[in-house]
Amino acid sequence: MDATRNRMLQTFLDLPRFYKRVISVAADTVFLALALWVSFALRFENLQWVPDSRQLWVFGGTILVTLAVFVRIGLYRAVIRYISERALFMIISGVAVSAVAFMIFGFLFQAMVPRSVPVIYGALAFILVAGTRFGVRALIQHPGKKLKEFVIIVGAGPRGMQLASALGQGIECRPVAFISMDDAKHRSLINGLPVYSLSHVEKAVKNHGASRVLLALEDASAPRRRNLIERLEKLSVAVQTVPSVAELVTGKARINDVRDLDIEDLLGRAPVPPRRKLVDECLSGKVVMVTGAGGSIGSELCRQIISHRPKALVLLDISEFGLYSIERELSSVSVMGDLRVDIHALLGSVTDRRRCEAIMRTLGVQIVYHAAAYKHVPLVEHNLIEGIRNNVFGTLYSAQAAIAAGIERYVLVSTDKAVRPTNVMGASKRLAELVLQGLSADQSATCFSMVRFGNVLGSSGSVVPLFRDQIRDGGPVTVTHPDIIRYFMTIPEAGQLVLQAGAMGQGGEVFVLDMGEPVKIADLARKMIHLMGLEEFREEDGSGDISIRYTGLRPGEKLYEELLIGNDPRGTAHPRIMMAREASLEWSRLELLLEQMRRAADQFDCGRLVELMLEAPTGYQPNHELEDLIWCRKITDTSQHSGRNPSGQQGGAVIHRLTS
Template identity: 65%
Template sequence: MLRAFLNLSRFQKRAISVVSDALFLSFAFWAAFALRLEDKNWMPSPDQLLVGGLTIAVSIIFFVRLGLYRAIIRYLSDKAFVTISIGVGSSAVTLIALAYLLQVFVPRSVPIIYAALAFLFVSGTRMGVRMLVGRTSQRNKEPVAIIGSGETAIHLAEALRQGSEFQPAMFVTYRRANHRTLIQGIPVYDIDHIEKAIRKHRVRRLLLALESDTGLDRKQLLHELEPLAVPVQTVPSMAELVSGRARINDIRDLEIEDLLGRDPVSPDSAVVASSLFEKSVLVTGAGGSIGSELCRQILRHRPARLVLFEQSEFSLYAIERELQSINSIEGLAVEIHAVLGSVMQRRRCAAVMKAFGIHTVYHAAAYKHVPLVEHNVIEGVQNNTFGTWHVAEAAIETGVERFVLISTDKAVRPTNIMGASKRLAELVLQGLAERQTGTRFTMVRFGNVLGSSGSVVPLFRDQIRDGGPVTVTHPDIIRYFMTIPEASQLVLQAGSMGQGGEVFVLDMGEPVKIVDLARKMIHLMGLSEKTEERPDGDIEVRFTGLRPGEKLYEELLIGDDPQGTSHPRIMMAREASMPWDDVESLLKKLSLASQNFDCGRIAQLIREAPTGYAPNGDVADLVWCHSNELVQPADSGSGFRRLGA
């Protein structure tokens, strides 16, 4: 019957509401007299019947004018009860006025009793229907617990109640005084009682809705939630809600920052802004993970123009479209120019910098995937080392003020070509910084970037959703981690601090064990690990072995005596460098080896340079290893010899 009522047209529902109100107002009119006169058999006189009928008719007109019948009962708000109060009050005044004008006997207390009964009947019927409809719609909803009891949590509960997927079953709080209280009829439990409460309310999902300024240790919170074997998700931040980029009920998987478990680095906005405002800035690799985030953050510092330099047509199109949208919506009035080109083309780079009067270059273009670069040695060295050299020389030629290289922790005592090529790029810039003083060269070195292309977090998430296994290369492998926005903020901060030739590194806290990160993600997605001791688990963690060039541990410093800077979380490394003449000689030798497609010679030259390169295997270049010209390893030299050599 209820379903049939809900399927009626809006006109039919309004007609039923009008008839219902008329009947209940009639009953309220009779009951007011019967209660006042203490006569349950009281019947109205013709005059009283006339007054009652006119009062009810006028009341219905008031209700219509007040918009009471336009309100959808299942979404009835507090404002509707104010409207009902006004309508009922008007109805009581109408009764008094009609009784006076028509000289009909109406005791003075009757309008008061009538108003009270009318409000109970009119509002009560609507509340009853709303509760009945709500109870029916909640039956198929998934019960969830909301972690938090502040404004964000309350707004989330309201949004979920209106939706069709989740039903807020309980709040969880860190305030012991709020234990077993009620918020909007929903029970509140202290975090110490969460396990028992989850079983009681059959909660199948936990939603984090914490205030940004609570000072709560999120790492400790996740540590407490991890053993519950219930999926943990989060809601958008207040900044996203205010900007309109998300809604409060946009449920999403845990943010990377939560999994990271440490406080992000905050930049000195004033220093960064002064180095970018009204300047002309170029970002190489603008369509990549780091490059695109750099562009977003640079844009909001309002440079005069932002030049996006990228060799991938689609990536360039995507980031330009996004930035133009931000530029328009936020009224930043920044010139945005999308330029196709390769960092290997020095003349192209110089022409672009000269045409747009570039003040600052952020060089993010690089091949950074360790196994891929290990299998493509020459392309990796050409792009990462020679590409940096060409862009840097173009910057010097066109009078660029600042040049910032995005480096990597893998450049420290590298065991792979990717890290070695980035260390060579640092040596190139250090040499150029000594050769001239017109352009300030700065290098920023940081760990793995969570959420970037090739990052383990989205990979693990996809593997868990696919039912596993989650693949980890080694049980003891550890890495330093930071988020893309955090890495970009550090680059901007260091770029504004650099005086020439410095290598900046971030105090990244404790490194993260990759297998622990994988297990945490499994548990926080409400699943269990499948092991020999627990064969009925959900997801297996499988170790696949170290990949070519991969290390168990990454470092950020070559030396052990870092120097502090004006930023408490940024250090300046004391690294060995080479005079420019030696760097130039090395580059010529590497260029010749590349032209001869001699990967062994390239590896030898990198080992001889002060890079700390110590490969943990033979040259793994796919073409080199599968070439018909290769034979067994030689006794000396490059490590391989060619036919006829």
């Protein structure tokens, strides 16, 4: 029976649009005639009543006028399977005109039309015309509802209502209940769906068999959002969110563009509040340059800088695609927001001092944010020379170019891995800090400052997108060590910190963020597994979906990262930004060290470079052997052929010390 009904429905749905409209008009003609006859039969309490000739003329005129009105208001253009509640008002207005026409024709043809008959007719016509349309819609959608995934919407405000309406018209998800942050709405009905309080979210998921929870909270609900995430994490359902109001207003997303949880939700702490006035005073009307502008941190800095309306924004990057992408995005933002900011996209490397100075002088740069760096720990370990050239000498040459070009402020984006580093990336960033500290003490024209923060969620190389891809692929999720912990922040938060601290710099300071408690990477992986509706695999009973596999610490990786070298940080005007008290190196000694490192890099002597980093006041304590891929291959090949180290005894001694 169901198969026959479905075939008939499908046959009707496959008809050309013209034939469907003809069927609708014919059906309405029958329903209107039936409503007219029944209204008289009910009034006279006689089911055998037959209209006379004048009443037939009234019937005909009323039906023709009603059909004409229905055509005029667009009722026959509405697609029945997607018909909305707005069609009810169209039908009400059409039936009202029909009832009035009924009375007018009764008067014109001098037919007997009792005063109560038009009222009865209007009610019957509405029931038949509207009821059949919504009945057909329900019939068409009923088979699809069985196949839809049941979802619960958290948020019974305007955004939640819009999402429920959008999903109801779709083919994938069916909303079955609301969760309201307002307990007063508990046990009520909204759009025919029951509303539960947050404390009953587990009951709602169980009662309705929901397999997914969609967050449609208003922006003002952010503080309670974190408590909600902690509660939902315990349920075996996928948790996703809908776009923010800003994305909806700007047209970047639609209300039914459901996606995985924002990274801010996984972070689980309040972001650093910005002080816009301070940054405005620093950037407004200035020519600002960002190195590494195509990277994750550099591009976010550009997005935030342009909102402060600088005179011009200079983008420098060695990556053509990254530079093209951020230049196109910022140009669009400038035009749409009527910001009138000149965007200059320039290809180049920070290791080319003459190129940097020429750019700064020619374009009149006043402020530089130096975000260009190689920051992926294992890659820098395997490419030691390039890591040092880019991170150390790129900072040195761009800073010297800034002094020569008369730059007002130069801000270095640093990392928590510069504190007591165990890897080349961290040691190179600490050396970069020492370079700026030395230059700051050696001159006063350019204000140098450094901003140090932890891991950035969502940046290139971040664990969050890696874990998300691994979970979608069925696992396992790879974590280096069960006890490894990290400080985390979001990309926008990192950008805000750099701008805030850079505006506060007086010369030579190292700013760090009070980032709260560190996050255990294994716990972050478990949270992501649970919030994607899955369970961690347990070997003892063989239950669960996604396993967590521990791969061991990578070369240069530490269990615990730190933000401060000393233990006596000073406060600043910003409650969440501290200033570190750290040792520096006078410029004459630092200059000699840098010259020795430059010669070693030119000679491709990795052993000598490591030795110089060990001698420098960086706190560098490697926990692994030297990992540079080319250097190690040359050492192996030379040892096999001649038994000698190609760079002499010094480099070999360093390698022996590292491996012992």
